[in-house]
Amino acid sequence: MESNQTLPILSAEEQRVLGSLIEKSRTTPDYYPMSLNGLQSACNQKTSRSPIVQYDEEIIVKTLDSLKKKGLVSTVTGGTGRVVKFKHNLGIVFPLVPSELSIICILLLRGAQTAGELNTNSGRLYEFDSLDEVQSSLEKLREGDAPFVKVLERRPGQKEVRYVHLLGDVPEYVAEPSSNLNTASMEMLESRVETLEKELSELKDAFNKLMAELS
Known part of the structure; x- marks a missing residue:
């Protein structure tokens, strides 16, 4: 970006x-x-x-x-x-397209997210065609002299990396309780x-x- x-x-x-x-x-x-x-x-x-x-x-x-x-x-x-x-x-x-804006929106409102969580939670904001499109948008947001997002280090037991925005401090990620x-x-x-x-x-x-x- x-x-x-x-x-x-x-x-x-x-x-x-x-x-x-x-x-x-x-x-x-x-x-x-x-x-x-x-x-x-x-x-x-x-x-x-x-x-x-x-x-x-x-x-x-x-x-x-x-x-x-x-x-x-x-x-x-x-x-x-x-x-x-x-x-x-x-x-x-900022020169943000709708797909990128939706990702930033989710990160602002929900905190750290995996690419899969962003894909699931973005449906009402922007309909990504695939997980690859989410990943592509994330990579663009990580580019340039002033990136909008960064990758968090994996914690023990985590299989996927999580992303956070760079528009201010983000509360430390806490796993949400499971739901039926x-x-x-x-x-x-x-x-x-x-x-x-x-x-x-x-x-x-x-x-x-x-x-x-x-x-």
Whole structure:
């Protein structure tokens, strides 16, 4: 990945907010750019996240402000609604194609991943044709003077190497507990949770707009 830009060093909060914006731009385009309430729900959701966090509105606002100063987030206004919305600029600031952007998004939200895990977890962001395509994208992200990802050393008992992003510190990888749910079941569950979170966000936005009109 060739780039004349220096990679920003992001805090854990910045990583979560930026990753959430990238994710929702692909998975829920009808609700993107995102409102503050929607972004808060996306950051705090219990699926597709490691670690699980509970950010309040103040943390989200401060983090958005710092990301805006770094040129990675911008605001969108206009139309009949009064709600300010937010979008990411990572794919504008850096020459990233959708496949590469999806990999960075997953690494920001889920931590260290193998190529196989990236292939499994990317379905709703970008549909890779094969594991080889994932590997090819990872190699491109490792190239250049300012690579976006690196390989972690194998731990005892690990068969596959794991990759992490280079946009800031990443929590040390902790193996997730085993689950009886298969991939299809997990994707259905994640989709259902995401739908409920969107509906809750819409209700919050509608309530805030109503209160503003009444005040």
